[in-house]
Amino acid sequence: MIRVLVVDDSVFMRTVLAELLAKDPDIDVVGTASDGRDALVKIEELAPDVVTLDIQMPNMDGLATLEALSSKNHGPKVLMLSSLAASEAEITQKALSLGADDFMLKPRNLSILKTVEPELTTKIKHLLSIPPTIQTDAVVSDPARCAVLVGSSAGGPPMLDMLVSSLKPELRASFVITQHMPEGFTAALAHRLNRVSALPVHETQNGEILKCGNILVSRGGYHTVISETLTPDGRHAGRVVHSRSPPLHAVRPAVDTTFSSGAKAFGDRTISVLLSGMGRDGGEGMRAVKDAGGTTIVVREEDCLVYGMARSALETGSVDMVVPFKDLPGRIMKAVARIGG
Numbered sequence: 001m002i003r004v005l006v007v008d009d010s011v012f013m014r015t016v017l018a019e020l021l022a023k024d025p026d027i028d029v030v031g032t033a034s035d036g037r038d039a040l041v042k043i044e045e046l047a048p049d050v051v052t053l054d055i056q057m058p059n060m061d062g063l064a065t066l067e068a069l070s071s072k073n074h075g076p077k078v079l080m081l082s083s084l085a086a087s088e089a090e091i092t093q094k095a096l097s098l099g100a101d102d103f104m105l106k107p108r109n110l111s112i113l114k115t116v117e118p119e120l121t122t123k124i125k126h127l128l129s130i131p132p133t134i135q136t137d138a139v140v141s142d143p144a145r146c147a148v149l150v151g152s153s154a155g156g157p158p159m160l161d162m163l164v165s166s167l168k169p170e171l172r173a174s175f176v177i178t179q180h181m182p183e184g185f186t187a188a189l190a191h192r193l194n195r196v197s198a199l200p201v202h203e204t205q206n207g208e209i210l211k212c213g214n215i216l217v218s219r220g221g222y223h224t225v226i227s228e229t230l231t232p233d234g235r236h237a238g239r240v241v242h243s244r245s246p247p248l249h250a251v252r253p254a255v256d257t258t259f260s261s262g263a264k265a266f267g268d269r270t271i272s273v274l275l276s277g278m279g280r281d282g283g284e285g286m287r288a289v290k291d292a293g294g295t296t297i298v299v300r301e302e303d304c305l306v307y308g309m310a311r312s313a314l315e316t317g318s319v320d321m322v323v324p325f326k327d328l329p330g331r332i333m334k335a336v337a338r339i340g341g
Contacts (some may be wrong), residue, residue, distance in 0.1 A: 001028040002124060005048035007039040007065070008032075008081070010058040013113075017052060017081075022125045027121060036060025040068055043076060049171045050077045050124050053100070055091055066098040077101045077127040082185070083108075089184025094243050096191045101127050103188055104157075107182070120306050122158040128323050132195050143237035144174035146269045146339050147226065148332055149262045151285070152256030153180040153277030155305025157189065159325060160275070164197040164215060166329035171199060173271070173336045174210035174238070176224060178258045179252050180277065183221030190217040199293065210238040218253040225257060228265040238265045249281040255309070259285025268293030273328070274313055276304035283312030290318035295335045297321045299328060 004027055006017045014032040018158055021027045030046045033039040035057045043051065055062040062080060069075045080103040082092045092103050102123055152159060156179050168173075181189060187203045193215065194201035200217040204224050209231070210216070218224035222242040229239040248254035257270050259282065272289040275283045276299070288295050296319050298310040303325035313319050323331050 001129060002026055002050060002123060003030045003046070003048045004026050004201050005030060005039065005042055005046060005051045005076070006032045006038070006056075007034075007051055008054040009034055010054075012048040013054070016113055021124070023117065024121045027124065034066070036062065036065035039065055043069075048076045049227065050079060050127055052079045052081055052120075052124075053084075055083055055088055055095065064093060065100060066095055066100055070099050079104060079123055079127060080194045081106055089182070090187070092185065092188045093191065096188055098260060101195075102192050103201055105185065119155055119158055123161075124157060126161050130161055130196050133165065133197055133198050135169070135200060139153045141211050141213065143231050143235055144172075144212045144214075145236075145266075146173040146271070146336055147210060147238055147266045148173050148271045148273065148336065149259050149281040149289070150177045150273045150275065151179075151259065151277065151309060152177070152275035152305070153251075153274030153279065153281070153309060156180075159299070160193060161196055162325070163275075164193050164201065164330060166267060167197065167215075168333065169198040169213065171333065171336060172212045172238045173216040173339075174212060175199070175208070176204070176218065176226070176240075176262065177215065178224060178253050178255045178256060180219040180253075180281070181220050183219075186217050193217065204242065206240060206242040208242070210242050212236060214216075216240065218258060221252060223248070223253050223257040224261075224263045226262040231259070238262070248278055251279075251281060255282040256285035260288040263288040263292040263294055266292075266294070269339050270294035271332060271339070272296050273332065274298045274310045275325075277309035278306040278307050279308050280312040282309040282315050286313035287316045287318040290320070295320055295339075297323060297328070297335075299323060306317075
């Protein structure tokens with residue numbers, strides 16, 4: 001059993017979160033706390049494995065609590081719960097730098113809070129089952145000749161944890177992950193993924209070249225366009241171009257934009273993957289990858305929290321493989337090897 005302490009200044013939030021977590025047979029909610037001071041006392045008393053920690057609290061907020069916990073040699077894992085307010089994006093990034101292990105966004109509409117139960121419980125379990133990874137110097141930094149483009153939305157972050165933690169450091173391809181997430185929070189997502197990945201992970205930078213063995217997370221607030229370019233020594237490569245063009249499918253970054261532009265830049269050396277996500281973003285981009293001769297993969301429905309994005313691709317008839325999520329890292333590695341990245 002995973003022992004969890006819920007920390008939030010809102011009685012409503014503490015109650016709902018505790019009730020959601022108590023439904024999971026592998027989780028034992030050992031207590032709740034109303035602020036950081038209360039949390040520190042109960043951490044000593046109850047010895048939880050994981051703490052869910054609110055950021056904005058009276059008396060002692062989430063950041064001050066993390067600083068206090070940093071002096072402990074064997075403290076609990078910490079999952080920060082952030083509101084979608086832009087002001088909390090920078091605070092969330094700081095929380096990760098202070099030692100928080102992961103973060104999760106609270107929905108704006110508290111009436112749908114109960115829908116986050118699968119992601120919340122999965123994230124808590126991942127904190128204990130996916131250890132931090134020490135990156136080696138074996139990562140190749142040549143311009144990539146093969147691009148693996150991954151799209152996800154609701155239910156996607158826990159799947160991304162599992163995916164990037166399973167990739168081998170010798171991967172000769174560049175990864176670009178486009179996750180629907182508000183502006184400011186994708187840097188925190190990249191920070192989290194970098195901890196569990198043998199390959200370096202960072203947020204996209206405008207103008208950077210896609211390189212082998214690197215994982216990029218599309219920056220929130222911009223579409224990630226991949227354009228074809230030539231390196232100084234005359235080799236073909238893909239370059240990231242950030243675009244502030246209007247949202248597509250009401251989101252920016254949009255998966256369709258990344259997939260479609262990546263297909264133009266890499267042609268039959270493109271691999272596109274859709275994970276869990278709502279809406280239709282990704283379907284047309286998947287068709288573009290297929291039309292360019294690339295490889296197209298979606299995860300099977302029973303492994304996804306929401307199946308809208310993958311279903312939109314299946315409806316276009318452009319999907320090569322529907323795979324169990326547990327098999328996805330291996331299928332990607334085989335596809336890269338077959339292409340000869």
